[in-house]
Amino acid sequence: MSPKLIVSLALFPLLAACAATAPSQPQRPGTPSTRIPPTQPPKPPVQSWRPAREMTIPGLESVIGADSRTLTQMFGKPRLDVTEGDVRKLQFSGRPCVLDIYLYPPRQGADPRATYVDARRESDGQDVDRAACAAALRQR
Numbered sequence: 001m002s003p004k005l006i007v008s009l010a011l012f013p014l015l016a017a018c019a020a021t022a023p024s025q026p027q028r029p030g031t032p033s034t035r036i037p038p039t040q041p042p043k044p045p046v047q048s049w050r051p052a053r054e055m056t057i058p059g060l061e062s063v064i065g066a067d068s069r070t071l072t073q074m075f076g077k078p079r080l081d082v083t084e085g086d087v088r089k090l091q092f093s094g095r096p097c098v099l100d101i102y103l104y105p106p107r108q109g110a111d112p113r114a115t116y117v118d119a120r121r122e123s124d125g126q127d128v129d130r131a132a133c134a135a136a137l138r139q140r
Helices: 003-019 068-075 130-138
Strands: 080-084 087-093 098-104 113-120
Touching: 068 087, 068 098, 068 130, 098 130, 113 130
Parallel strands: none
Antiparallel strands: 080 087, 087 098, 098 113
C-alpha cells in the first residue's frame, strides 16, 4: 500500500467526524395541528331584580310612595329630573332647603315611586330634617 493511500484512509474517520451533524428532531408523520380556541371571559352572574325598601319617617307619608306626577303637584317643577337605569331622582329646592326624592319601581316594569328622601340646607349643604324640608317646600 502506498503511503498516500494509508494517510488518506487514516484521515477518512477524522473527516467523517467533522462532517457529522447533530441529529434532527424526529418528525411525526401525519399529525394534524391542534387549534386551541381563545378563552372566553366568564359571564357576569345574572342579578335578579329586587324592589327598593321604602323609607319610613314620620311626616313623609304623603311623599313616600308617590309618583312623579303627584310629587310635581305637591312641590312644583323639579330643579333636577335625572333618570339612570330604573332609578329617577327629582330635586326640589327653595330658600330653606333642597329636597332630593329618589323613585324606584315597586315591581319590575312598573312606574317608579318615591322610596327615599334626602334634605339639606341650600346655603351650606348641611343635613336638615327631611319632613320639615318637605313641609316648607310644600307651602310655597
